[in-house]
Amino acid sequence: MTIAPQPAAAPLTPRKGAETVDPVYRQIRDLVYKVSGIYKAEEKLYLLADGCGRRMKQLNARTPREYWDVLTAQPGRDGELRHLLNEITIGETSLFRSQPQLDALRKVILPEIVAEKTKQITKRLRIWSAGCSTGEESYTLAMNMLEESERLLKGWTVEILATDLNDRSVEAAKAGIYGDYALRNTTDYFKRKYFTTIDEKKLQVRPEVKKLINFSRLNLQDDSKMLFMKGMDLIFCCNVLIYFDGASKSKVINHFFTNLNFGGYFFLGTSESLMKLNEQFHLVHFPGTIAYWKPSLSSGKL
């Protein structure tokens, strides 16, 4: 049975960009995920395609298929994949990069940690930004903690440790000077409250924010140093482990588990997965974001 022609039956709008993308990019997406844990969603495949396009130009690869051959000829992180990972994560550095992470932190996690620690004599919160790059994440965390200093964290001491392998990044982080691009997600409220103007295009983080953070150089693969990073309540390590091979990644994650207090949380980048590298952490969902939890002693989930 065929019904009369349906003037109304126009197809739904296809997903932007998804239909026109060369299927090779889905293969590349899966390879990137398998090796690094970074997942580029279907609607963001065009971003992956852009990244690949820039690499293809460099390498004189004419088609995505040719580029795929280059990628798979040297599948390690020292090969082409490392360059590609740089390309696809480069735009992700900004202050206030992930609002859902910050919401989870302030609306769910902090109240929980504060309640857990309420019986302790020293009210101290320790946060570690591991692989802090040029400091965007560390300052974002510091500002959000300052926002809570008259409420949830009244009477608490907040310490933020921010480390990176690269000396130049650490120096830039200490300076705390940012342009429009890094500040594109920062609201006027935060700009006015926590920054001073350097010139038309640049703002600098105020000293009272800097005071919360201790910047230093650290290699996450240096086992002896990692052992000293104790007593953390929160660890953020965004888009850093993607460059590590499976064994190194697993070792670093085990360190993080030890470095965290019971009841502490570990955050990765927003499109990054730990995959199955550690069975001790509990994968937990908050609205719009995921984290890894080291169960508290009182939760009965250890």
Added chain:
Amino acid sequence: MNTSFTSTIRQRVEGIETMPAIPAVFLPLLKMLGDSAEEVNVDEVVRLVSYDNTIAAQCLRVASSPLFGLAQLPRSIKGAVMSLGVRRVETILLTCCLGQAFPAEKWALDPEVFWRHSLGCAMVCRKFSEKLIAVDAEKAYMAGLLHDLGFMVNCLVFPKEFAATMERACQQGIPLHEAELATMGFTHCETGQALAEKWKLGDDVVEVIGHHHAVEQCQKAQPLVALVHLSDLLCRMRGLGYGYYERHKVDLISDPAWAILLKEHRELEGMDLVRFTFELDEAVEDIHALVSTVFGSAPATA
């Protein structure tokens, strides 16, 4: 819940004969959905879909959504049935019928938000069951679509009480069923179950509607109820909730429902839940598009 509550709910639900016009094909369709796939006659499905021109046109549009897998708009109902299969077309018809049955009005729970959650949960149930061995994906879809039927009952039959519930849930950021218990003394599980029984929905779906917040308590179809419970939680954590921030963390793997499902499906152990979450995000935009087409306030044939 005490018996006087139960009888009040039943009486009130019995009274909803005068619900906004239910399409004529709705009840025969529900009966057919209860039959096994082998018993269903293709021509019978085609006849049901074609019965109402508006619904038929809508079914064709829905079938061409990225969520349902036909790249092109099918030319005829029969064509759609042949390429998608009887069961999938039944679920498409059910989706459209529900859209018709309950037009957007002023509800305590915004109908678009409600449908996004229901359709989202249906999609997640289907995707989830595709990861498992020997689960009827279309049945899972139907269970997901109908699991929160009780909210519709609450909006229609207990509008004042339910408005107070919504307010409490939004203010405190607590799950809706907890707010229902605190405010009304019963939940959408009871009211939904009463309507499902009145409509003579299959036993399994009645179980899902009645027990998706207390999986351990259900007598039949426990794995299906567990699957819906987990999909519901995941939707609420990935932007397909009830339109407010739920202040809690969700640990799916430690949830009793996970253990129940795992008992039947050992293959669950190998599932990459993070990647599954990212893949779900890809469908969110399509779900929004579909909901505004099928359930939106704009006339469906415009």
